[in-house]
Amino acid sequence: MGEEIGFLGLGIMGKAMAVNLLRHGFKLTVWNRTLSKCDELVEHGASVGETPAAVVKKCKYTIGMLSDPAAALSVVFDKDGVLEHICTGKGYIDMSTVDADTSSKISEAITSKGGHFLEAPVSGSKKPAEDGQLVILAAGEKALYEEALPAFNVMGKKSFFLGHVGNGARMKLVVNMIMGSMMNAFSEGLELADRSGLNPQTLLDVLDLAAIANPMFKMKGPPMLQNNYTPAFPLKHQQKDMRLALALGDENAISMPVAAAANEAFKKARNLGLGDLDFSAVHQTVKGGEL
Ligand SMILES: NC(=O)C1=CN([C@@H]2O[C@H](COP(=O)(O)OP(=O)(O)OC[C@H]3O[C@@H](n4cnc5c(N)ncnc54)[C@H](OP(=O)(O)O)[C@@H]3O)[C@@H](O)[C@H]2O)C=CC1
Numbered sequence: 499m500g501e502e503i504g505f506l507g508l509g510i511m512g513k514a515m516a517v518n519l520l521r522h523g524f525k526l527t528v529w530n531r532t533l534s535k536c537d538e539l540v541e542h543g544a545s546v547g548e549t550p551a552a553v554v555k556k557c558k559y560t561i562g563m564l565s566d567p568a569a570a571l572s573v574v575f576d577k578d579g580v581l582e583h584i585c586t587g588k589g590y591i592d593m594s595t596v597d598a599d600t601s602s603k604i605s606e607a608i609t610s611k612g613g614h615f616l617e618a619p620v621s622g623s624k625k626p627a628e629d630g631q632l633v634i635l636a637a638g639e640k641a642l643y644e645e646a647l648p649a650f651n652v653m654g655k656k657s658f659f660l661g662h663v664g665n666g667a668r669m670k671l672v673v674n675m676i677m678g679s680m681m682n683a684f685s686e687g688l689e690l691a692d693r694s695g696l697n698p699q700t701l702l703d704v705l706d707l708a709a710i711a712n713p714m715f716k717m718k719g720p721p722m723l724q725n726n727y728t729p730a731f732p733l734k735h736q737q738k739d740m741r742l743a744l745a746l747g748d749e750n751a752i753s754m755p756v757a758a759a760a761n762e763a764f765k766k767a768r769n770l771g772l773g774d775l776d777f778s779a780v781h782q783t784v785k786g787g788e789l
């Protein structure tokens with residue numbers, strides 16, 4: 499716990515994960531594109547790096563939690579990025595949800611400079627991040643995985659090491675493809691119950707006792723019935739994950755009509771201006787109502 503860890507990206511997830519690490523006694527140097535978002539972390543005891551390169555220079559290993567492939571690549575390859583100071587003995591762990599190609603590009607660049615690379619996307623959202631209950635899907639350099647395990651054990655309830663780079667990204671995309679499809683079926687079910695004269699709350703009670711009971715229906719159902727889509731997992735990121743999962747389906751010639759339909763619904767929701775709301779706001783594409 500003595501070594502300083504770097505942390506890049508203090509959005510919904512990054513902030514919650516970093517605060518949790520600080521609460522457990524880890525020393526962090528943080529950076530965020532919008533630097534003012536570092537202030538709250540400083541109140542929790544973090545130091546601030548002016549650039550990703552400055553953070554990497556100071557820390558044995560650095561974690562990234564960025565929005566999408568473009569952001570993950572930019573933080574590594576752009577001026578003042580991770581690559582400027584990565585070198586032998588230093589590691590970079592990308593916990594963002596990206597595709598395997600993005601992860602491989604980052605891995606090749608880091609390792610060509612002598613650094614170690616691990617991808618480690620997570621399952622679980624804002625609350626599990628705050629509570630250290632994420633599921634970590636790591637792949638890449640095993641030595642870096644072992645070095646980071648004390649931090650993973652604080653951030654998550656379970657860590658998987660999935661082998662070579664790309665397997666973590668692929669596992670995460672498969673999980674989120676299933677989740678996004680389920681959210682669409684759930685939204686349609688809530689609306690169908692309501693419009694056909696049933697009490698949607700009773701539907702939630704029935705579902706919770708049925709074989710398809712799951713934490714997502716239980717947690718998201720009640721706010722969805724109130725049209726409350728306060729973001730935990732932004733819809734724009736869920737649509738990005740559907741898009742990347744469908745590309746993975748293309749590469750492997752897997753027919754995924756359910757996921758494709760779900761992606762269309764998320765795209766429609768983004769078009770309606772709902773991208774920054776929780777992914778459960780896809781419900782509005784079925785309701786067709788005003789928020
Ligand atoms: N929210 C969730 O429930 C979960 C999210 N994820 C994944 O984790 C990642 C982060 O998600 P989340 O925290 O919700 O997202 P947010 O949108 O809340 O945060 C995104 C972060 O990326 C930064 N960023 C965006 N573009 C750039 C760029 N071009 N250069 C540098 N930094 C950039 C943002 O900086 P700035 O503040 O300046 O905008 C911010 O720090 C995503 O890949 C998401 O899919 C995984 C599991 C759950």
Ligand SMILES: O=CCCC(=O)O
Nearest residue numbers: 595621622623674731
């Ligand atoms: O990528 C986001 C996942 C959200 C969740 O697992 O609840």
